[in-house]
Amino acid sequence: MFALTECRIFTGEAWLEQQAIIINNGRIQALLPEKTLDPALPRIPLQGALISAGFIDLQLNGCGGVMFNSDISTATLAHMQRTNLASGTTSFLPTLITSPDSDIRAALSVTREYMRGHAHQVLGLHLEGPYLNVVRKGIHPAAQVRALDTDMLDFLCQQSDVLTKITLAPECHSPQHIRQLVAAGIKVAIGHTAASFEQAKASFAAGISFATHLYNAMTPTANGRTPGVVGAIYDNDSIYAGIIADGFHVHGANIRLAHKIMGARLCLVTDATAAAGAPASLTEFDFCSTTVRIKDGQCLDEQGTLGGSALTMIEGVRYLVNTVGISLEEALCMASLNPAKAIGRERDLGAIAVGKVANLVILSEQLSVLNTVVNGQFTNLPDALIGHLDNE
Known part of the structure; x- marks a missing residue:
């Protein structure tokens, strides 16, 4: 279980600011204000990037x-x-x-x-x-x-x-x-x-x-x-x-x-x-x-x-x-x-909400793809962030 932080989240309906996505076992477990996160929870800060459903x-x-x-x-x-x-x-x-x-x-x-x-x-x-x-x-x-x-x-x-x-x-x-x-x-x-x-x-x-x-x-x-x-x-x-x-x-x-x-x-x-x-x-x-x-x-x-x-x-x-x-x-x-x-897959995919599969795309302000997450797993996580997660 880990949290994605320091990001702007587009849920499919609205933008969330200063909130975190909690991912556990490949799915979104919670969307919470960053200030309420358990200090012991591993975090991946995304430095202001945009996040949308994949x-x-x-x-x-x-x-x-x-x-x-x-x-x-x-x-x-x-x-x-x-x-x-x-x-x-x-x-x-x-x-x-x-x-x-x-x-x-x-x-x-x-x-x-x-x-x-x-x-x-x-x-x-x-x-x-x-x-x-x-x-x-x-x-x-x-x-x-x-x-x-x-x-x-x-x-x-x-x-x-x-x-x-x-x-x-x-x-x-x-x-x-x-x-x-x-x-x-x-x-x-x-x-x-x-x-x-x-x-x-x-x-x-x-x-x-x-x-x-x-x-x-x-x-x-x-x-x-x-x-x-x-x-x-x-x-x-x-x-x-x-x-x-x-x-x-x-x-x-x-x-x-x-x-x-x-x-x-x-x-x-x-x-x-x-x-x-x-x-x-x-x-x-x-x-x-x-x-x-x-x-x-x-x-x-x-x-x-x-x-x-x-x-x-x-x-x-x-x-x-x-x-x-x-x-x-x-x-x-x-x-x-x-x-x-x-195609009738909205129960699992297409939006960021509790219970949905953590298939995500992380974007820059210029709409370049920085990273993707599939089933809760980063597909190209930078080494610096891997080290940060391990240290947590």
């Missing part, structure tokens, strides 16, 4: 030079987790894009194995495809885009312990498919879709509760008569959505609009690829047999199609605050509390 990325294809699609292994997941920590991300959904059934089965097995030994880090698998509309496939391989058949549907419904979210095009499936997945405990998202406003609304009634990368790979509001999927999302007060705040996928004005309408239902996601958190020497990578080149921060194939992003969560937070004009408090919630709620 970031949760709901859409991560890869990072640090690796892609989950290219190497479906626990080693890849471990590398992604280590890379994430530098950007304040303590939990994520590894995302497998459009793949054959054999790869889907392998990804479920690998994710389950990793989760067994790494609580509150990988929060389950996100299948983005292959059950999409080829018209809005983006960079997904067209040859693998297909409808969800009965056998695979039944199999996926048995994987709810590890399959957290699946993105599909509802106009290509019956409402019963959606209802069956939702009844099994799987979050279903609308994405890579050419659905009309009416089709999207019907899919929400069937149980879809999330929208994958808002504005991208979905029908827009074309005019006053054609609201499209974007309009259907805005016309619903219960749908969550991810948004890629990298300055390339969505204009800042559209992010502001989405935030004004959706508020706490809007989640920052990266849709990151091998380019995120990778060495500058990495100039291209393979994205499902398509070569994607990294140029000026963008990930583009030969046709100029965006192939994921090079975004990290802390970069997204800074973009939301410094460019879009969203408050720091709301940006931090978009990166932590809102994603936790979107």
Whole structure:
């Protein structure tokens, strides 16, 4: 048991000053005024740093030079987790894009194995495809885009312990498919879709509760008569959505609009690829047999199609605050509390409160990541602070 002191704490609702976070056995045991702490309690002073709940990325294809699609292994997941920590991300959904059934089965097995030994880090698998509309496939391989058949549907419904979210095009499936997945405990998202406003609304009634990368790979509001999927999302007060705040996928004005309408239902996601958190020497990578080149921060194939992003969560937070004009408090919630709620994990994650898992990010005033805490353990604790803790 120890206390984090000399810090500004954002709980997810308010700032706490001159208070300490007491951590015991991986969870937050108490939030107390520093002056009331037991003198014998070990302390780690953070010299005025900001503390927030650790970031949760709901859409991560890869990072640090690796892609989950290219190497479906626990080693890849471990590398992604280590890379994430530098950007304040303590939990994520590894995302497998459009793949054959054999790869889907392998990804479920690998994710389950990793989760067994790494609580509150990988929060389950996100299948983005292959059950999409080829018209809005983006960079997904067209040859693998297909409808969800009965056998695979039944199999996926048995994987709810590890399959957290699946993105599909509802106009290509019956409402019963959606209802069956939702009844099994799987979050279903609308994405890579050419659905009309009416089709999207019907899919929400069937149980879809999330929208994958808002504005991208979905029908827009074309005019006053054609609201499209974007309009259907805005016309619903219960749908969550991810948004890629990298300055390339969505204009800042559209992010502001989405935030004004959706508020706490809007989640920052990266849709990151091998380019995120990778060495500058990495100039291209393979994205499902398509070569994607990294140029000026963008990930583009030969046709100029965006192939994921090079975004990290802390970069997204800074973009939301410094460019879009969203408050720091709301940006931090978009990166932590809102994603936790979107996948039903807010009981344990997403905020700083008694009883929650001590997954935390420690930030400078300039919003640089100084450190992270996962399950109550510092991931890169400076030697000076280790010595201080030992001396206590």
